[in-house]
Amino acid sequence: xxxxxxxIEIEAKNLVTKEEFERLCRHFAVEKHQFQTQTNFYxxxxxxxxxxxxxxxxxxxxxxxxxxxxxxxxxxxxxxxNEKITEEEAKKMIDEHIVPNGEIKRLLTRLIGNxxxxx
Numbered sequence: 001x002x003x004x005x006x007x008i009e010i011e012a013k014n015l016v017t018k019e020e021f022e023r024l025c026r027h028f029a030v031e032k033h034q035f036q037t038q039t040n041f042y043x044x045x046x047x048x049x050x051x052x053x054x055x056x057x058x059x060x061x062x063x064x065x066x067x068x069x070x071x072x073x074x075x076x077x078x079x080x081x082n083e084k085i086t087e088e089e090a091k092k093m094i095d096e097h098i099v100p101n102g103e104i105k106r107l108l109t110r111l112i113g114n115x116x117x118x119x
Contacts, residue, residue, distance in 0.1 A: 003084045004103045010077035038062040045115045059090050066090040070104045
């Protein structure tokens with residue numbers, strides 16, 4: 001069984017120019033080697049059933065680790081359900097859109113039934 005974590009997300013995002021970003025890096029003494037690369041894969045149905053419910057589903061690859069996240073509306077912020085998944089499970093979902101068994105699959109079934117997902 002995969003490891004599941006639930007947390008409330010409250011975030012603010014700010015768009016900055018390249019110059020502002022560089023100034024922030026200098027101010028906080030952040031160097032290039034401290035940055036990490038991550039790749040996100042977002043899923044929905046062709047009818048955007050998740051987006052229409054203000055819900056998002058993604059797989060994030062960070063280093064050699066994969067995590068599947070379902071974000072749903074919450075009274076405050078968003079409720080995030082996170083599951084660590086294997087590389088094999090991630091590739092199967094990305095290539096074949098087969099959701100690994102677990103809490104997120106159960107939640108998706110309640111939200112969209114058996115509607116197929118796509119990238």
